[in-house]
Amino acid sequence: MDFEISPPSAAAMLESLRAYGYSLNSAIADLIDNSITAKAKNIWITLRWDGENSWITIRDDGTGMSEKQLSKAMVAGSQSPLDQREEHDLGRFGLGLKTASLSLARSLTVASKTGSTPLALRRWDLDYIAGQQTNEWRLLKSGRSNSEEKLAGIDNQESGTVVLLENLDKLCAGTVTKSPAHRDEFYHQIDSLCDHLGMIFHRFLATSSRLKIYINGETEAHLVKPWDPFFLKNKATEPKPVTKIPFGETVTTVQGVILPHKDMLTQDEYEEAGGPLGWNAHQGFYVYRGDRLLVCGSWLGLREGISKWRAEEHYKLARIRVDITNEMDSDWKIDVKKSLATPPQTVALALVQYASQVRKEAREIFAHRGKYGKRERREKVGKVWMARQTRGQNTYRLDRNHPVIKRFLERLGDRKNEAEAIFRLIExxxxVEQIWLDSAESPEKRSSPFGAASENEVIEAATAYLDLLQDGNSAPTDEIISEICELECFSDHKEIIYAHFGAR
Structure with missing residues (x-):
């Protein structure tokens, strides 16, 4: 024979499976993928703090597994990534159950039953395997002591699966004592987990008959709420045309969305649309595979010319949905954790072409504070500042043709040069740096024109501007009042101005 059998060390391999870099959020999401593939309608996640004896369960009411199926599922690499999968299958490498679970725990117990087979149980225990002298791949058929009550939830189900994670050394490292601080830190992660699952599975959760996920309870209050990154329920959100990008025998479906500017939203709406990670982090592409979100806001390393696209404040209103199927996994280089995706080159070029226009429009709406929306900008909407490039440098100049500034300069006559000197000093x-820093660090505190002013202050300013524009007429005309209301600084206060001056 010109070959030899060279099996890997059981202890070493199982320890290596823990090193894929899962967080609590990504690990639980990966385990939920298995429940969805098993056609579960309800998933119950329980996290219990008990010091070094803390534990987690993920239970579902899916189709479950027979003993033979469970034994196969517990094998590392139980399915090849080259195998053809059913359309709804969210798996990839046949590793997720093991890598996600063992990334958090040293003991993984899975109990499952189908509508026609009794409860079957298997357990990987890293401490048990490490303690063997033979170093064999011993998949245990019994749970750890006191694990029965943690698995009991499945007893009253016709079918389903429960995953039990114990000896949570990664989550509970150093928690030898049951200190309140360690307990609080453990439970604090639940808020982040709720947000993450609501984002990753929002398409499933949007229809309660399709899927419900509960955390630490079984009531309405314990449900994970979906978060739609495209905020389509808001009328000011602007969907862009759908495009389809062919690649071989597959098609990638793409649709951009431009979210409303902050000035078009209430504070609650602004915070909701910002998402779990904030506005800047959530700009870019959202890659879905079988309705499951893989990438939640990234420009995917794409570039236009020599400049790689990065998360920047003025593009934060741009979000682009990308839908692929599980048969495209290899082409898109989907990783084990299903959190990274890289489009094929021809698809990437088409994405750049499409996204460039979405980014451009999002930038314009950001710069104009959302005032122009889908309509053409009216010439009379007077913007005081103009952005220009002078000798290769970005500069900002007051518009001398702005109706108020123009009339002010005309009235000065021979003293016009004095005003020009003051304008140049301001310009x-x-x-710029301070404005940019403040906007990036605290975008929610950025004020709109006269946003912090009282009604009296708005009227005083409008009166002064009317005086400049009406050529000494005793009473302003409706036309000139309308012109004032179209100035950028007053466009949010039209009702106050019309009411005060009696115009229609």
Whole structure:
């Protein structure tokens, strides 16, 4: 024979499976994928703090597994990534159950039953295997002591699966004592988990008859709420045309969305649309595979020319949905954790072409504070500042043709040069860096024109501007009041101005 059998060390291999870099959020999401593939309608997640004896269960009411199926599922690499999968199958490498579970725990117990087979149980225990002198791949058929009550939830189900994670050394490292601080840190992660699952599985959760996920309870209050990154329920959200990108025998479906500017939203709406990670982190592409979100806001390393696209404040309103199927996994280089995706080159080029326009429009709406939306900008909407490039440098200049500024300069006559000197002083000292820093660090605190002013202050300013524009007429005309209301600084306060001056 010109070969030899060279099996890997059981202890070493199982320890290596823990090193894929899962977080609690990504690990639980990976385990939920198995429940969805098993056609579960309900998933119950329980996290219990008990110091070094803390534990987690993920239970579902899916089709379950027979003893033979369970034994196969517990094998590392139980299915090849090259195998053809059913359309709804969210698996990839046949590793997720093991890598996700063992990334958090040293003991993985799975109990499952189908509508026609009794409860079957298997357990990987890393401490048990490490303690063997033979170093064999011993898959145990019994749970750890006191595990029965943690698995009991499945007893009253016709079918389903429960995954029990014990000896949570990664989550509970150093928690030898049951200190309140360690307990609080453990439970604090639940809020983040709720947000993450609501984002990753929002398409499933949007229809309660399709899927419900509960965390630490079974009531309405314990349900994970879906978060739609495209905020389509808001009328100011602007969906862009759908495009389809062919690649071989597959098709990638793409649709961009431009979210409303902050000035078009209430504070609650702004916070909701910002998502779990905030506005800047959630810009870019959202890659879905079988309705499951893989990438939640990223420009995928794409570039236009020599500049790689990065998360920037002025593109934060741009979000682009990308739908692929599980037969495209290899082409898109989907990783084991299903959190990274890289499009094929021809698809990437088409994505750049499509996204460039979405980014451009999102930037315009961001710059114009959402005031123009889908309609053409009216010439009379006067913007005071103009952005220009002078000798290769970005500069900001007051528009001398702005109706108020123009009339002000005309009235000055021979003293016009004095005003020009003051204007130049203002233009040369615009605190660009400070404005940019404040906007990036606290975008929610950015004020709109006269946003912090009282009604009296708005009326006083409008009166002064009307005086400049009406050529000394005793009473302003409806036309000139309308012109004032179209100025950028007053466009949010039309009702106040019309009411005060009696215009229609």
């Amino acid at each position: 040369e000292t615009v605190p």
